[in-house]
Amino acid sequence: MRAHIRFILVTLLLLFLLLIAGTVSAAGSLSGRVTEYGSGVPRQGIELTLFRSEDPNSAGDDAWIPVHSVYSDINGEYLFANLEPRQYRVHIWALTDSSGRHFVEADLYNVQVFDNSETVDMDLLLHEAGFIWGYVRTASGTPIPGVTVWAHAEWFKEGPGWHDATTDETGLYRIWVLPSPGEFYVLVTRGAVLNIDTPDPTIYTAEIAPGLYQVTIQGARGPDFALTEGGCISGRVVNEQGVGVQDVEVWPHTGILEVPRVRTGWGGYYSTSLPVTDQAYAFIQTGDLDPIVLDGIKYGSGERFVGPFSITPGLPCTEAPDMVMLPSGSIEGVVTDTAGIPIVGAEIEIQGFDADGNELDVGELPFTDALGQYTLDFVPPGEYTVRALKNGWVMTTRNGVVVTSGEQTDLDLVLRRADQATAVSGQVADFLSNTCQKDSNGILLPHYLDNGYEIGNQDICQNGIVAIPSDYLYRTQEPISILALGEIDDGYTGYFLPHPTEIVGNYHLALPPGMVDGLLYSEYRTDRGEYILIKDRLQWTLAKGETLTDQDFQLLPTTDTGVLEGVINYPSEADFNPRMTVIIAFNEDHPSGSTLGDAFAWPTFAPVYRIGHLPTGRYTLRVLSQGFVDQTYEGVVVTSGATTVQDITLSTGATLSGSITNAVTGLPVAGARVEFSSNSKTGVSDTTGAYAVSGLAADDYNLLVTKPGYADFSATVSVSLPNTSYDIALDPQAGSISGQVVDVTATAINDAQVVAYNPALDSYKTGITIAGHFAIADLPAGDYVLGIHATGYSTVQYPASGTLTLNPNQTLVLSNPIMLSPTPPLFDSWSTVSESAGVKTLQVTFTTDIALLAAPIITAHGHVTTNGCNSLDWQTITAGKYLATCEVATGESLVRIDIAESSQPVIPGYPASASFSFEVADNLLSTSSTNFFNAIGGDTSIMGTQDNTQVYVPPFALVGSDTQAVKLTVKRYGNPDDAASSNSDQTVSAVYDFFFEDDAVRIDTNHRVTITLQFEKPVDMSQEAFEADLKIGYFRVSDQQWVYQNDPDSGIDNIHINWLNSTVTFDTSHFTRFAAFVPKAETIPGDYDSDGDVDRDDLSILLLDRNKTVEASACGPACDLDQDGLITALDARTLVLLCSRPRCATE
Amino acid sequence: MQWITRSFCLCGWLMLATTGPVQAITIDLIPNYQELEVGTPLTVEIAISELTGGAAPSLGVFDLDLVYDATMLSFAGPDGVNFGNQLDLFDLGSVRAIEDSTPGVVNLFELSLDLADDLDNLQLADFSLATLTFDTLIEGMSTLALSINALGDSIGAPLTAQVNGVEINITASTQVPEPAPVLLLITSLAGLYWLRRKNPD
Helix, strand or coil: CHHHHHHHHHHHHHHHHHHHHHHHHCCEEEEEEEEECCCCCECCCCEEEEEEECCCCCCCCCCEEEEEEEECCCCCEEEEEEECCEEEEEEECCEECCCCCEECCEEEEEEEECCCCEECCCCEEECECEEEEEEEEECCCCECCCCEEEEECCCCCCCCCEEEEECCCCCEEEEEECCCCCCCCCEEECCCECCCCCCCCCCECCCCCCEEECCCCCCEECCCEEECECEEEEEEEEECCCCECCCCEEEEEECCEECCCEECCHHHEEEEEECCEEEEEEEEECCCCCCEEECCEEECCCEEEEEEEEECCCCCCEECCCEEECECEEEEEEEECCCCCECCCCEEEEEEEECCCCECCCCCCCECCCCCEEEEEEECCEEEEEEEECCCEECEEEEEEEECCCCEEECCEECEEHHHCEEEEEEEECHHHHCCCECCCCCECCCCCCCCCEECCEECEEEEEEEEECCCCCCCCCCCCCCEEECCCCCCCCCCCCCCCCCCCEEEEEECCEEEEEEEEEEEEECCEEEEEEEEEEEEEECCCCEECCCCEECCCCCCEEEEEEEEECCCHHHCCCCCEEEEEEECCCCCCCCCCCEEEECCCCCEEEEEEEECEEEEEEEEECCCCCEEEEEEEECCCCEEECCEECCCCEEEEEEEEECCCCCECCCCEEEECCEEEEEECCCCCEEEEEEECCEEEEEEEECCCECCEEEEEEECCCEEECCEEECECEEEEEEEEEECCCCECCCCEEEEEECCCCEEEEEECECCEEEEEEEECEEEEEEEECCCECCEEECCCCCEEECCCCEEECCCCEEECECCCEEEEEEEEEEECCEEEEEEEEECCHHHCCCCEEEEEECCCCCCCCEEEEEEEECCEEEEEEEEECCCCEEEEEEECCCCCCCCCCCCEEEEEEECCCCCCCCEECCCEEEECCCCCHHHCCCCCCECCCCCCEECCCCCCCCEEEEEECCHHHHCCCCCCCCCCCEEEEEEECCCCCCCCCCEEEEEEECCCCCCCCHHHHHHHCCEEEEECCCCEEEECCCHHHCEEEEEEECCCCEEEEEEECHHHHHHHCCHHHCCCCCCCCCCCCCHHHHHHHHCCCCEECCCCCCHHHHCCCCCCEECHHHHHHHHHHCCCHHHCCC | CHHHHHHHHHHHHHHHHHCCCCCCCEEEEEECCCEEECCCCEEEEEEEECCCCCCCCCEEEEEEEEECCCCCEEECCHHHCEECCCCCCCCCCCEEEEECCCCCEEEEEEECCCCHHHHHHHCCCCEEEEEEEEEECCCEEEEEEEEEEEEEECCCCECCCEEECEEEEEECCCCCCCCCHHHHHHHHHHHHHHHHHHCCC
8 A cells, every 4th residue: 555655656756847847848047147347256145136027028127027036156157047938137136245345236137038048148247336425414513313315316227316325323324326437427416315214303404415426436425414494294195085095106396306205104194394495396196107096996197286385394294285186097009010910019108298287207118019019007187199119110109199087098009110211310510519418527427317407507408309290380389299309329328438439419210201300409407497499400301211311410509698587477376287388489580480599498396487598689489378378479589698587477268168079970079189270279079079178369260170080170160258169060981891801711710800001091990800701990081901910820911002992981891802821830949859979869849720730741951961851750749839850960050841731731722831940060049148139131029039920040051251250140030921022112020139159259359240141032032122121230238229230339330242142241349339248358448358357468468569550450449548549558557547456467 | 538538638738828837747868978988888867857746647657769879879788777666666566668679769668557546646756767778889979869659647648748868979988998897806806715715714
């Protein structure tokens, strides 16, 4: 009996171990080293925490979920094992070691782990922390212990913005932060002290210490705080029923001083201390940033506030009115291309104002998932602009998206490929010397710096480029409808060190065809609101596919300026609607229609405005305010060095309201837009069909009402004070399209997604087939293209060319079924399982629709000896998943495995087939140093390579020169059908990973390698088509951006296509730009021998080229540290200062 | 970084240009004799002066070419060169090089490995960079000049200096030959040895 039990237990144990082994074999791992920055000393016992991305395809910085932690070993090495394939983040928290040294936190983002492979060399560097110190005392000099002091660094990539420390018994505070590298980077700190953590019962006022503190490891002297007595504020956050809402973050404000936030406790109560002021506010700001759920109801009231209040010293606290939270709405939809194919990893942006006129500030923006879907949750009721963005695609914008409380708004978005649009690039001339973001010493500040405060009297601002349609008159309509925003590269990377090859001031815009105004502007923020100055303007007429370069803007310094400011008088104090009031100053000294010298201003915390740096001259002020009559002030003169005061008085005016209904059914029409030909006011009907437009002067107006699917409605309406009622009936002009979807045997296909896309409206609706039939109703009249997608079938566009025309009220029935062809089998993975006597055994797994591949024929070919597999077998693993085992001699360089239907295909005439090829010499996966992503081809969705993405490995091979050989394995993702397209309008959507193998990277001292790839020229593809679509770039981890060769940041140039032997050659340089994934040798300036440190050996290399020009030197630009074109003794002395050890000692 | 350095350099230059007379760093060539006979060794000290001393700027590296008339002088070789000690404050070693492959030119290079703060705080204002020895070949006037390839401060920023060369007058030999110093020494030692053998106590 006991023997039986033992037998059963052993059997169960074996089964369990087998199960685990099976699990392990399918998992990947992640490893690397932890070393000290500078010295390269490995660090033992460092805790590393692994986070996984929420979405396996993509993730933003705020979408990481902790997995588990490990500690580095004696060699500084760490390993995370048994990981599912997806993207991860490796994090080291800020720490103090046993010797008392402090280190700041470190991160690696978007580390990809693959099946059955180890992602290696994911090394982290520990940066020793510097600190800021000072004292907190009373006004009489008594130290105050237990006070929390904050340092604020607006620094997003390398660490959190807020750092804090608590004062000791002597009042001393010491805040640990990342030190400035060299003397270049200047850390900006902002301190505020409060009583909330003090044992002293006295309430002390908050203080701010504006200033720039350059932080070193030895410490930087910060400000001393002399506290005086302050006051406090208390209040409550409730829902519409008056029930207190707990855990809401409340932001107290006193003018521009931002003090730390508090959360509401039980009953929705909050209380916090504030300095003595008569300008205190309390804010709540919800949305994705701070989702609140109470009793199953989601709340998102957007930004709302109460105030201003006067804060008096001591107790009792000033009582603030209750702030009411409303249930939020949401926006959901799908992002597709113009053929209706979902786009993975597109970023969704939302911007606008809630129903109370407060700006929405969504902290975390979603990306579309593997099906192209997105959800914007916790959106306050209001009207918004929603955008979808993705590299390689033109941003699409949808204005006037209405969200109602507790309701879901459906919004599908369509992106056009960038190659179907235009590209404009250029430079902002003299950007470096003219940019407004400088510190008090005139040193340019990094673009990470926030612009939300002032330092002394100097405004901190930022420059940008905005593109708007040329026919869009912001003078009479909304201030700006943004089509595209361009960032101006300020030359900072990594730890804010400008790379010597960068051209500072570059910009790049992807724009749709048409006439576009490009405006260069400077944006400022002060304690009297925000304002924008238009600095330069270019006009472009862009044809499809056109690329304009050298479109340079001039950012000229304005020397003769004045200030324009004033008070905005609302009918009552309660009417103040910050952000919904805009003041436009038109410079009348410029030619009519020119935007040069114009300015926009918005009030923020108080009904005042201010525009500084305004060129002298005569201006016309136009004031647009939601709910109030537009105002115009002419002849406002701004003089040099003076402040012109122009107060503004707003009046309520008349309101036009009524209902909008369907003229046929009488049902209410939601989302109809109401506008006027001679006024900036607009309105949108709600779900009951009601609309209201207020702030109209009593007058006759030409009214225009539009809604897709309905005929435009226009009429002249006489509006009189105080209210005018006017009901509108819209004539429906919606039609429908219906048809059938079948396979090649004429069998109906269920659950096929059918997309009806209207290119003119840039909108679409979707339908699903039931028993093969679909019907899409409520379509506005116009031209349509259908996109049909079903699992297991290739996506089809219908009609293949041209469009379907749908007339008003037409029911369009397609006479012929739309036929879908099956997709080929999908490659899954492969591995080398054994090697014996010169024979390797390879295993390949692939998946397919079992119905289409009941009895596959698998054959193999070799590429050098053409023998291929000398023994081939295959078996079914699970339904639809197969394993092929192939024995191959190592003399083969590549083996191709072909999979096809049997001689009796399931579907006659349509055999499914695929070919997979493998490099025999090395194991592609296990020897790879992953996460060095490059892309070739137009599709940049590297994140979408899992699950539903086809993987295909063509017979690519690397050809390298002897001196600059890089052993490189190329793995291609994407649909092979795309690459074979002969349509010159279609991008080759193949994406490649380049894996540098261990110790095989040979980068010369100029940091430049030449890589040559052989490629299969797609069938029937013209040279021009391929060249037009060629893009080579890399994924920049620091800001989650794909960077291409037309961006000088990419470090890739000199692309050459040789059509005779089908090779692509390109040069890459400054690999240091590859952030966390850079080979160690490349991360240390001055490490010329790439041994991980800077020492006498490196000095010797430099001195061999002493007194030579860079061109004549062997070392190249890397040794020309002062970049004067010569390698001199001065460079040698500079290198001594970079040495890893004292006196440049070698290890 | 470079543009900042340049900005600071430019600012510094502007300040120098607009604030009137200031201290100028000087490098002098100082011979042991201004006039000497053929056959008498010539030693030349290269001395720097007017550095701040105890504060920046200090000297962190120099790369100089000493130019001489090879028909009248013969460089005695690297063994005849003595570097100063102010770029190696703690006698822990610096990087030095002497190169004389071009007739009439001796290149001298010294790179300090000391910390910038140490150089700034501890280095003297005036000191010797190096001393070189030449053999005099024929009579006549010979000019020695100095060319600066690079002169850098403690952080590798360039320094400018005024250089003062020197003229040497080499005359024909007129004195009665004396025993060479070594021969005299040997003779003395031999006499001493003889005396000690004679009087062992």
